[in-house]
Structures are given as structure tokens and as C-alpha cells.
Amino acid sequence: MRHPKKVIQSRLAFFIYSVIAFSRAFSQPSSELPETNFIFRYEMLAPPPGPPATVSAMDLPNDPGKGIIVSWQKAPGDNDVFHTVVGYAIYRSQFADSGFTLISRIPGGSSSYSDSDTSLVNGRKYYFKVAALYKNDTLYSSPAGPAVPEPQLFHKQRIVVLALMLLFSGSALFLISRARRGKNVYVRPIAGIDAVDEAIGRATEMGRPILFVPGLGEASRVATIAAFTVLARVARKVAEYQTRIIVPNYDPVVMTICQEVVKEAYAAAGRPEGFNERDVYFVTQDQFPYTASVNGTMLRERPATNFYMGKFYAESLILSETGFVAGSIQIAGTDELVQIPFFVAACDYTLMGEELYAASAYLSQEPQQLGTIKAQDWGKVVAILLMIVGAVVYFFSTPAGDSFSAFVQGG
Amino acid sequence: MKREVPLVIVFVSGAFMAFQYFVPHYISAAVYQYALNWTIIVGIFTLVVGIGSLVGLHYDRISRRKEQWRYSIVTLVALTFVTVIGLYSPDAIQNPRGLFMHVYFYVLAPVTATMFALLAFFIASAAYRAFRARTVLASLLLLSAVIVMLGRVPIGEYLTGWLPEGLRFSDIAKFILDYPNTAAKRAIYIGVGLGVAATSLKIILGVERTWLGGGQ
């Protein structure tokens, strides 16, 4: 809340300036205005310089330690009207009245500074001073402190996230155990996954290989892990039908996992000798060179079926259009929202977002897998309820609502 | 044991990383940083495996004279050449007149930019082939697409600049981007976020095991 005196000052300054401006504008055409040595400067109406007030220093909350937050009330003239404060200088000392050294300079308009210097020692007392830097003056506050940096064991602002995480995990475990006890879990049909077997059959009939592109993500990405699930299913069928599968990889870790998945699939189908390590290979970790290589493979090998599963970026349309030119049936799945329209335009089937994650549950039909899909549905219900509550709170804009909103956001 | 040990490692490390997010203490942060440093180190060594795979693949093609084997020679020569000049020059990256930078600016950069430029042609052919107003909703989608496309380029302002504010293509495009587009994206993000949480939970609990290789 601005000090009433400052509000009056700024409004008075604005009024005076407006009167002068209007009177000059309407008294004479600007070209006929006489030369004058008086140049009106807005800063003339600014309040006199002064140091920052009410400086405080305390342990930085929710940090690993060695952090102190220094806050202050902005110095006179540091507001949206005048901008007379160029910046602030922060000083620190281990003593209340001497030994202050400059630790940082920050721009004007700031009212706090987080000191996370690694030289700070947890448990030790520190004192701070803040200086307001004007064009021709530097004014120091009185020392603030002591502040003692300490590490925290729990991040209080994330308590809502923890609660939601436990709620979600708990409901997932509950639904998994319910599914294991024989409770039927309905999952709607997903056309792209239903088409997998048909697409593999097509390739076998035509005597052409299958191309599986596991995307440009690392092995730690959920979309890539979902791609492994689909690859396992495809590789198993491919091994049974004795069709060739080609898997070009962007990431070496993904390549090693894909090699294991395909190899195990051939072994499980009783045809370990059918696995060709050279068909599951690393290309490059560069986006467009990888795309060029895969395009070349498509145009040379003319696969009957292309699978694009995982993380894709700008190359999605280049890959899928080239696959169309090569005459392949194409099934894509990605959680990159921006690329989904390109796949929808160029591919026969597209798994969008969480449909890709659901692929493993859908293909295996295992109770524990289906239980987590149900948990996602419940999670969405909770999200919708929170949105309705949030919208109502925002609409009515009460102080209690603002506090609730800040609590949920962790602020 | 072959499958149980990785599952235990995944459970312990996954659960730790999940709860580490809520514990800002410096010991927790140090363990997190340590784990991430190991991720970087392991990632670098897997690159060696990847390059081995690439070299083996192309060597195989050359030795067996497979289809278009000569391109494999180009690949291996290029790989070797750029590696050698990069390692040989101590200031390879910082010397703009060096051979390494010439290869970057006059080979890699134009080729990469060309591949990206293909998108313009492919979107035209994909649009011509696939953007059909088969249903009412598809027609609505096409109309929105046309408005946003024209609203985001100067010609839209040129064509509709005479209309009152709020009815010009640029204003309608902004409305579409600010409201329906944002609302739909937020909804999908929530779904994707829950999907990521569910899949991560399945991996930590060992329900999802395809990453081990060979399905179940």
C-alpha cells in the first residue's frame, strides 16, 4: 500500500505537468514557440532522495542452506512515476556496526535480494545494509539483522503438490488392487493401437519391412518408455511372422534398450537367430541429420508400415510426408502437442498425448496397468473440481479466496 | 536376479528422487546433483556405444557391398574427417577461419537449414491432400485455420484492416489463440501431466517393465 503522502505527491506532479503541457499545446503553434533555456524535467517534482526504509534480513525459506533474503521498502522516487533510483547496493558483514563489504548491485525497482553466496556459513550471524543509488548520491540504510542461514528439511510451499502426489499414488494403488481382485476396468478402444496388428500383417503380406522410429527423446522420457512398450509388442509379432524390423535411433541409450527389447522378443518367439543387431542402430544425436537418414531409409527400403512413437519435434511432418510418399501405412504416437496436428494430417492413425502412455495398459490388458489408467481418470475429476473452485474463488475475489489461491499455488 | 536387481535400483532411486523434490536440505541437494552428474557421465560413454554401432553398420554395408554401399563410405569418411579436424585444432570452435568452422558454416548449417525448410513444401502438400471439410467440425477447424493463418501475416491486415476493430483477421486470430487454443492446450497438458505421473509410478513400482527388455 502506497503512503498517502506519496499518492498525493504523484497526483500533484501529474496535475501540474498536465496543466503546463496543455497550456503550451493550445496557446501557440509549436513551430512558433520561442526558444527557452528552461527545460522541464519530471524529476524536479520527485521527492528528495532517501535511504531504503524498513530493511530486514532473514533466513531464506525452503532452501538447502547458505541463503538469506534481504527485503526493504523502496527508496523515495523509486516508483512508476519518477524512476530516480538507479539501483541498490547490498552490503554484508558479520558484525552489526563495521566491516560491511559490497556483495551485489541490483536494478532500481527491486525490493528484495536473495543472498546465496556459497561462502555463507550455516548457523553464523550476518548483518546487511542496503544503499539507494541515485544519480548524484548514495544513501545507506541502517544495518539489519542478524540473519542466520539454515537448511530446511521440508519445502513448505510444495505441501499441496505432496498432498496431490500422495492422493494420486494412493488412488492408483487402490485401483490396482481392486483390478487385481477381478473388478472389470473399461478402457475405451484406441484405433491406433487396434491397428498395430493389422499393420504388421500388411507388412508380412507385402514382404516389406517395418520401420519403427522411437523418437528423439532420451530413455528417461515417459514418451520414449511408452515407445518401448509398443516396440516390444511389434517386435514379438514381427518375430512370429518373420518380418524384418528396422529401428533407427537418435539416442545411444535408447538404442541399447531397443536392441534388448527386440532381441528378447525374438528369443521369446523361439527365433533368436532371426535378430539382426544391424537393424537396430544408432544414427546421430542431431535432429535433422537423423531425419535425413530415416528419410533415406524409408525411400530405399520402402517399408510397408511406419511406427512413430515417442518424442518428436519439427521433423515430424518431414518423416510422415516422406513415409506417405514411400507408400507406407503410418501409426504415430507422441505427447508433443505441437506435433500432433502434423501427424494427424499425414498419418493413418495417431495416438495423442496420454493415449500413447495408455498403450502399454491397452496392449497387455493387465489389471495393474489398467488400474493406473483409472487413477488418471480420477485425477482429471479432481483437476476439474479444482478448476471450478478456482474459477469461483477468482470470480468473487475475496481476501480469503486470494489466500486460498496463494496457498494452492505455493506462493 | 537379472531382472530383480534393476527393479530394486529403480524403486529406490525413483522413490528417493520423488521425495527429494520436497526436501531442500543440502544433503538431499548434493545427492541429487551427484546422481545427475553420473547421468551425464553414463550418457557420454553410451555415445561411444552409439558410434560403435554406426561404424559397424556402415562397415557391414561396405564389406558386403549392399545396396548404395558407396554412401556408407561417405558417412565414415565424413565422420572421421570432422572428428580429426575438431580434435586436432586446439581452438577449433573459436577460430572462425579454421577448417572446422568452415565445415560448420558452409556444410552443416546450410544442410540443416535446408532440411527444416522442407517443412514449407511438405505442409503445402499435406494441406492439399489431407485438409478436408468432411464434417461440420472439420469445416469449423479449417475456417479457424484460415483465419489464424491470415491473421498472423501482414496480408490479413491488408485485407481486413478496413473492418472495425474486433472483426479483423488479426483480432479474431488473437481471440482464437488466447481462448479456445489456450483452453484446449491446458486441458491436454493436464491429461499428459497425469499420464506422466501414472507412467512414472508404474515404472517405480515395477508394474511397467518393458524398458528392461522383452516385455514381462
Add this chain to the structure above:
Amino acid sequence: MAQASFWQKLMDIDRRWIYLVIGIVTFVPMLHYVGMPVQVTSEVKAVYDRVESLPPGSIVMVPMEFDPATAAELEPMAKAVVRHCFSRGLKVMTTAFMIDGVVLVERDLREVAAEYGKEYGKDYIYLGYKPYMEIVLLNMGENFRKPFPRDYYGNRLDDLPMMQGVNNYSNISCIVGINATSGADYWINYANGRYGAPLALGVTAVMATDYYAFLQSGQIFGLIGGLKGAAEYEKLIGRPKDVANRSMDAVSVAHVFIILFIVIGNIAFFAGGRGKRR
């Protein structure tokens, strides 16, 4: 029937004709510049106004994450923002988190700095590249020296005049991140979300649709989207003949022709009896 055959032929046209038309309509306007007016949008103006309001000597962070592929869209906006900063007497701090773009960014920065007679170390610095952007952004919130003890050229940060007393995001007036990757999310989550640094983004046109939500929520104060956004910024800084503006004619005409193709395709589809699938 001859007419049905015509529509069928139109639907099955060799796609190389489409490529040829797109090639011509993109190339010809580049030769003859008409200069259709570019309307400035509020999200781009917000970035301009923020930079314009900063007092001389303030530090603006302009991380540039693009590679040769996305340089066509992002390089013009990056240069426009840096030019604006230099013309206002602001200092610029840059990083590059895309490994393929490290030297591109360095070249651009050097060229623009030379235009304004700016001195390295005093008016601008280039921190260079570090992997694992997420960790780097988190560490920069504590101290820039933690992930970057030295700059791109090997100078210690403490030896650079511009970095005296500059430790973390608190010392930066604002961040205008030029980004071609999903790394933009890390800037939102960490630089703004965790450390409260004022953040604007410059992204490709395709990515821009994703970030309107963050603009609405106030997590970013401005958004420059694609080549049009770059053209708007160039117009605002008084350089309406720079590369983005000159390219807008080609972009406009290409958009019109793509819409034309969609219309023709639909006419052929419906007139030809809904055609046959591939």
C-alpha cells in the same frame, strides 16, 4: 465422365507441382520487396516497452537457443532485441544452450556489438554453452559463476567489468529468452517460477501457440512469435527494412497459396465425388 476425371486428376496431382509453386511464391517476393504493413501485437509491444523502460546500464539477459535450422525464424528477433538493448545503453548477457547454435550466437553477438561500438566484457558478455540446461538454470539462480566460472572465451567472470557485483537473476532487469526448444519451459519453471526473474520469450511460430497460456497467467510478460514477431519488433525499433520485415511478403504470399491449395483440394474432393483413399 470427363469432368469427374478432371477433378480426380486434380486430387491426384503430382506433389512436385505443389512444391514448384511454393518455391516460386516464396522466392519471387524476396526479389521484389513490396512491404505490406506489419501490425504490432500487444504481446510483442510488451517486450519492447519493458526494454524501453529500463534505465541505461541495466543488464538484460538474452539467452539464445537456436541452431542453423531455426535460425531463420529466431536470429532476426534475437538481433532485434540485442540491437534495442545496445541502442538504449543496456548491457547484454547471453548464453547458448543448443550446442549446434553456439558459434552462430557468438557470431551474431559480435556483429551486432560492432554495429554499436560495444566493448566485450564491459557492455556485453557471452557465457557460452553448458549441457543439462535445467541444472544450469537452477545454479544460475544462486550464482552465475557456479555453472559458468568462465565465459565462452575463457575469461574469469570476476575479471569482467560488467560482472562486478552481478551474482544471479536478482541483478538482471529482465530475461528475454530466444528459444527453439522446450527449454523455454525451464526458463518459466526456474528463472521465473523459482527465482521470480521477469521473463519474456521469443519462440518459433509453431511453439508460440503453446505459450499464450503462460502469457495469460502472467508467468511471461511478453511473447515474440516466429518471423512475424521478429518483424513487429524490427518495426518497433525503427528498422522496418531488416530481414524479418523483408521476408514477410514471402510469408504472406505463401500462406495465401497454401489456403488456395486447401480450397482447391476441397473443391476437387467434393466435386469429384469424394474421391478414393490411398
